[in-house]
Amino acid sequence: MKLNKASLLALIAVMELAAEPERQLSTSDIAEKYDISTHHLAKVMRNLVHEGVVQAMRGVGGGYRFAGNVNRTTLLDIIKLFETLESELDLPHWGKAADPVVSELQSITTEIDTLTKAILDTITLATALKNTKLRGEDA
């Protein structure tokens, strides 16, 4: 599985903000910490604000802060804002599988996608953050 760039940036930003929900961070704060594109991250942040995942705070010292519930928001909830996580084979009639070979390949990718989504849909931000903290303590 390869997450698209926007999903990955969204996960990074949301986990960074959700780690301390009271804290406000700007796009450049996050971009600098993870060495990622500020421009690309800004577009992702606008989408996250529009979806109500994060809140934009105006004024001096303003920035973004997490607006959701870490115990209710899963990684899939964030990813789904940017992609469907459904595999596609680069075939002209993909999705209209009349050929048994294509149909079988489609069935296999569906099985993989189902498992992938099931895993991502049961990892809440709280769980991911707890594991992140443990990794930080071990390092």
Next chain:
Amino acid sequence: MLSPDLRSNRPRYRIGHAPFIGQESRPERRSRPVTDPFAEAADDPGGRRALKTTLAFFLHWWYLITALTYQENVSERFLPKAAAAAAIAFPEGDVTDMDISIRDAVADDFEIVVALDDGSKKDDKPGYWRGIFEHYVYENNPDRIFLVAEKAGTVVGFIVGEVRAWEFGSPPCGWVFAVTVTPEVRELGIGMRMFDEIGRRLKKMGVTTLRTMVDLDNKRALSFFRGIGMRSGRYIELEKHLLND
């Protein structure tokens, strides 16, 4: 620090930064005439300046007192709400302070266990649970563990597990195959307390791995097991639907 709810309601000015007349942050004050009948009656400019200074001094304190009062009002208005919300989530404070005890299940727990079980096939379950009680409660087999959680003397959850050796070629490991907490007291850490206890007992029996299996659609159970540190393991469950020919 103020909670997010409070933050959005706090005054636009802050204590220690009470604006003076004409300051940009108070447009309503800016539009109010600053002239005073007493000042107009005074001929000398020095007197006007003194009056302005005095007026500014009083206004400064007026803003300060208003700001303080406003903040107190905000606190009175929103803090009880926040406290009430906290009370819903954590009725008796931290779970470690709650009157929760974990003990071995006994025969009298049968009915409450069946009632707590939120499986879909309710009608078939009493028979299933009779078998489980027979093997995991009455037999007193040390490899099989059936625990219940009690809150103030009432059973609010249960967990069942055992040591299984060489099943699917695996060395002895612990299996947890049932865990339930009544909806009213979920998210208080009771499931985790039961899991910790069964894990402690299974570890004493010499196993180093715990396993379970959960329906793909059971997000609540999957999130619970994920939350306590379980991950996809080395064994993959496979199945085949046996169709009628």
